[in-house]
Amino acid sequence: MLRLVGAGVMLTVMADTTATTLAVGVLRYAPAGAGMPLxxxxxxxxxxxxxxxxxxxxxxxxxDLFGRRRVLAVGLVVFVLGGIATVTVEPWSYVLAARAVQGAGxxxxxxxxxxxxxxxLPESQRRGAIALWSSASGLGCLLMQAGGGWLAATVGWRALFVPDVVIGVALLVACAWLPPGRRAGAKGVPDVLGAWLLAAGIAVVVLAISKAMAWGLxxxxxxxxxxxxxxxxxxxxxxxxxxAIDLALWRRPRFVWGWLAxxxxxxLSYGLLTVQPLYxxxxxxxxxxxxxxxxxTSxxxxxxxxxxxxxxxxxxxYGLIYAGSLLCGGACVIVLTQAxxxxxxxxxxxxxxxxVGALAPGTSVATTLAARPxxxxxxxxxxxxxxMVGGAVGVAxxxxxxxxxxxxxxFAGLAGALALCVAISVLIGxxxxxxxxxxRPDPGDVMIKVPRRLLLELRMTLATVAAEADALLPVETRTPPADPYKDPVPRPRTAEPGPLAGTRGHTH
Known part of the structure; x- marks a missing residue:
């Protein structure tokens, strides 16, 4: 059930994103959106x-602080309500507000x-779980592209968002069978002001990128x-x-590199997802x-x-990330050579x-497993x-x-967009x-390097201590010297009866 719900969430989110790009393409060449710029x-x-x-x-x-199942259930409720509003409301401004509600969910x-x-899940199964979670996004894209064309052609562009609502309700019901998830156990009031400042700052960044050409300076x-x-x-x-921001994450170089990738x-991915149907x-x-x-593609x-x-x-x-960027950039070059x-x-x-299939799990593993449990x-x-910020930049x-x-x-505009995708692929690679x-190791993963000379001196010192301790014991309890070539690991002495035999603890 954990794997089913986890994969179902990513499938739903990616299907919703694909539905949006298909809806933009339909409105671009339909009477309903003919008078609106792209x-x-x-x-x-x-x-x-x-x-x-x-x-x-x-x-x-x-x-992490208050329970993962609880936050998941709240997000599903908000997502479903936003999807219902997207399908039913009429004014364009209300549609955009409903999409914003879905994004919050x-x-x-x-x-x-x-x-x-x-x-x-145990540590041995986490990489496989990340791969399943990432591949579910491709499955959501595949299902929406396979059935979304029929929905848009027969019912209309709003019908593209109906499957997300249905799957969201099913996932919400399945949450009842999930474990509550580990909590950090910290007590106190969360940083609500910091959360609002962070959300507002990122929203303003995306808004500035999206309106850079329209608003100028x-x-x-x-x-x-x-x-x-x-x-x-x-x-x-x-x-x-x-x-609201876990600064300990940003002190780990492995996480920072994964975040940039x-x-x-x-x-790259959302830019290509926008270019393909428009082309x-x-x-x-x-x-x-x-x-x-x-x-x-899906x-x-x-x-x-x-x-x-x-x-x-x-x-x-990072091997997967390098291979994925090479494949995406090469594919864009091939398309640029075709008429x-x-x-x-x-x-x-x-x-x-x-x-994209190589980049998705590669970036997920690089960032997620760089963190503590x-x-x-x-x-x-x-x-x-x-x-998502990168996706907003790519789409804009x-x-x-x-x-x-x-x-x-x-095809000047489309060719220019593909050329930009090639440039992004080169940067990622x-x-x-x-x-x-x-x-380089992270500060929390310290690797101690000891020179060989010090190890040899330590070995000689331990051998000297063992010889002196052995000389103080009675002759009958001494350990015969071990031959380092025949028996490099010394055998433990056999415990013999003594005045402490029968008491608790070691007998020698």
Whole structure:
């Protein structure tokens, strides 16, 4: 049940994200959204990304403090209510508000589900659980792409959000059979002010990125406000007993490196997820055929994520990250050389799925297992926050480049977006390669290096002490000298009866 609910949460969140990108594509070329620029339509995605990115770190911290099952159940309730509102309300502003509510629910669901999963499983099964949790995101994307095209073509774009509501209700019922999850046991009032400052700061950052082209230099004031808010959250964390930000995580270099890789993965994956349907719809393909073209990518994500869980112990998390970035960048280069959908384009879509399937578990393992067991939900929240902030950046930049291309040709905007994806892939690969070649232990994982000369001196000293102690014993109880070549491990003496025989404790 733990694995089922944990995978179901990630499946639902990714299906919801895929439904949003499909809905943006449908509205882009439908009468309902014909008069709206792509930057405004993309807010269907950004409206959910902002609260997810803003609340993930705080939600993960609170899940560790107050119970992971409790936070998971609250998140599911909020997510379901937001989904119902998205399907039923009419004004566009209300739709965006409902998407924001869903994002707040997802922010609680994600860290609580994986934190509960890792906290209840033995250490030998945690990497496999992370791989299952990551591959479920590809399965959610696959199912939505396979059935979402039919829903959008026959019912309408709002029907894309109905499956999320149904699965969310089923997961909420299944929470009754889950263990409550470990709690940190800390007493006191949580840092509510720090949580609000952190959420507001991240929300302002995402807003500034999304509106950079539309608002011009005015976003500078937003950037300054974001710095002030984040600085206040850090100041609160340094002095509060139960801070909203777990500063101990950020003192671990392994976590910081994984966080950076996760940020790049979010920008790359969500940027590609936005470009793919827009590219095919731009060519005039109907929604059902678009879904068929996207299905191989999702199949490759599911299969590769499952296989990556088997090999992560051999190649390491950063080996997977390097391979995934290489595959994604190479696939984008292949697409840039094609004039339209071809066999090579289909091969490239499969390679993209393989790359994302390697990056998802690689980044999850690199960040989550860098934390202590009592920090799992906090680490998941902070890492997924990086992924969502990166995703918001990727979606915003891709939409800006498509509307304001810097390249020439019939597909100038889409080609520019793919070129940016290649650049992000190169950065992720360089980061992973740097980490592979420059491994350093964390401050909490101290490795003591002793020179061989000191070890030999210690061995001689111990041998001298043993010889002097043996000389003080009666002749009949002495241990014969051991031959280091025949018997390198000395045999223990056999206990003999003495004045202390029969008393408690050792007899010699």
């Amino acid at each position: 930057g405004d339509l993309v807010w269907l995605t950004s409206a959910a990304f902002i609260p997810i990115a803003a609340l993930l770190a705080t939600a993960g911290r609170w899940a 997802a922010a609680a669901m994600i860290p609580a589900s994986l934190g509960l999963l890792l906290g209840e 005015d976003v500078v004031w937003l950037a300054l406000a974001a710095l002030a808010l984040l600085g206040g959250a850090l100041a609160q964390a340094r002095h509060h007993r139960l801070p 996760t940020w790049g993965f979010g920008a 095919l719809l731009h060519l005039g393909y109907p929604m059902l055929e678009v879904a068929m073209w996207l299905t191989p 199949v490759a994500v599911v299969v590769t994520s499952f296989l990556a869980g088997k090999v992560v112990k051999r190649v390491g998390a 339209g959908p071809t066999v090579w384009g289909l091969v490239a879509s499969v390679v993209v799925g393989m790359g 009592h920090q799992y939900a906090s680490a998941v929240g902070a890492a997924t926050m990086a992924r 930049v891709v939409s800006v480049v498509i509307d304001h291309p810097f390249m020439t040709g019939p 360089a980061l992973a390669l740097t980490k592979i070649t420059r491994l």
